[in-house]
Amino acid sequence: MERRTLGGLEVSILGLGTSRLASIGTGRSKSDAKALFDACRECGVNVIDTADAYGSTMAERWIGELTRADRERWVVVTKIGLPTVDLPGPFRVFGQRARKTTQARAGSAFALDHASLTRSIERSLKRLRRDRIEIFLLHLPPASIVEDDEAHEILQEAQRSGVIAHFGVSTDMPRTIAAVRDAWGCPVAETAVNPWSLASAAPASMTGVDLIANRVMGSEALRVQLLDREAASSAPHRAAPIARRLLRHAAAVPGVKVILTGTMEPAHLRDNARAIDTPVTAEDLIA
Numbered sequence: 390m391e392r393r394t395l396g397g398l399e400v401s402i403l404g405l406g407t408s409r410l411a412s413i414g415t416g417r418s419k420s421d422a423k424a425l426f427d428a429c430r431e432c433g434v435n436v437i438d439t440a441d442a443y444g445s446t447m448a449e450r451w452i453g454e455l456t457r458a459d460r461e462r463w464v465v466v467t468k469i470g471l472p473t474v475d476l477p478g479p480f481r482v483f484g485q486r487a488r489k490t491t492q493a494r495a496g497s498a499f500a501l502d503h504a505s506l507t508r509s510i511e512r513s514l515k516r517l518r519r520d521r522i523e524i525f526l527l528h529l530p531p532a533s534i535v536e537d538d539e540a541h542e543i544l545q546e547a548q549r550s551g552v553i554a555h556f557g558v559s560t561d562m563p564r565t566i567a568a569v570r571d572a573w574g575c576p577v578a579e580t581a582v583n584p585w586s587l588a589s590a591a592p593a594s595m596t597g598v599d600l601i602a603n604r605v606m607g608s609e610a611l612r613v614q615l616l617d618r619e620a621a622s623s624a625p626h627r628a629a630p631i632a633r634r635l636l637r638h639a640a641a642v643p644g645v646k647v648i649l650t651g652t653m654e655p656a657h658l659r660d661n662a663r664a665i666d667t668p669v670t671a672e673d674l675i676a
């Protein structure tokens with residue numbers, strides 16, 4: 390698998406997105422999750438993208454368990470900021486609903502004071518069973534985040550102490566990415582990259598930022614209409630031409646270093662791994 394350099398780290402062009410890993414409705418059993426991580430190892434995928442909010446902290450916990458024996462081989466991206474309810478044991482699943490409610494009320498109430506931010510980092514590290522988070526992102530922060538000097542200082546302090554290697558933002562607003570780069574000097578951001586996303590226009594204002602691409606398949610609706618239909622009609626283990634084109638599109642957008650795939654299916658992961666290393670052919674374009 391192709392490797393690129395993201396903020397000085399060696400990463401696989403394809404990364405695993407885990408927003409569905411342990412969430413209600415889309416989550417799988419832990420043995421399915423283990424099979425998915427084994428497929429990543431087999432394909433050479435070394436990036437895992439997560440957030441404290443995914444599965445109300447369960448995604449981070451599962452990642453911690455599943456990467457425990459070989460934690461050094463992974464580059465972990467996690468995010469904080471979508472209000473997360475961290476309930477004990479069996480009550481955890483109810484956190485999903487509670488989170489939605491708090492989130493709707495939260496608006497721009499990003500808790501980035503010293504105590505909250507330090508606690509968030511400590512908790513993510515503990516759940517992930519790591520002593521370093523390679524990429525630590527603020528999850529959909531308000532554009533005014535760059536005015537929060539205290540948050541910037543705390544993040545720099547965490548970086549100096551070695552618990553986070555890089556920090557930045559996950560947002561679909563290129564202007565916020567550019568502002569964070571200019572005000573905070575952040576070299577990494579996560580954003581939507583598909584033919585309809587703003588980042589695909591590669592605004593010159595974002596030059597110099599290494600991008601982690603999400604929502605490469607556009608939307609769930611697009612997948613249902615195109616990918617499933619094509620997957621059903623094409624040969625097994627052959628990525629649907631539309632998926633291949635979307636992956637190649639993202640790989641060619643300036644600044645993109647990692648393309649996330651949010652699938653829970655090892656077969657789709659393998660398809661996407663194969664597709665990303667295959668140039669789009671004339672046959673694909675008329676398929």
Ligand SMILES: NC(=O)C1=CN([C@@H]2O[C@H](COP(=O)(O)OP(=O)(O)OC[C@H]3O[C@@H](n4cnc5c(N)ncnc54)[C@H](O)[C@@H]3O)[C@@H](O)[C@H]2O)C=CC1
Nearest residue numbers: 406407408438559603604605606612616649650651652657
């Ligand atoms: N604001 C943020 O920070 C956001 C972060 N993310 C991150 O990005 C990751 C990727 O998620 P999405 O962009 O939603 O996923 P995606 O674009 O990779 O996948 C969308 C859908 O396509 C399916 N799919 C993927 N490859 C396929 C194939 N070869 N054949 C058939 N179906 C296929 C997936 O199973 C999924 O249902 C998330 O898990 C999360 O880590 C996603 C959205 C927002």
Ligand SMILES: Cc1ncc2c(c1O)C(=O)OC2
Nearest residue numbers: 407408409440471528529651
């Ligand atoms: C699948 C999905 N939908 C919405 C959101 C995310 C996500 O991963 C996310 O990280 O922030 C908002």
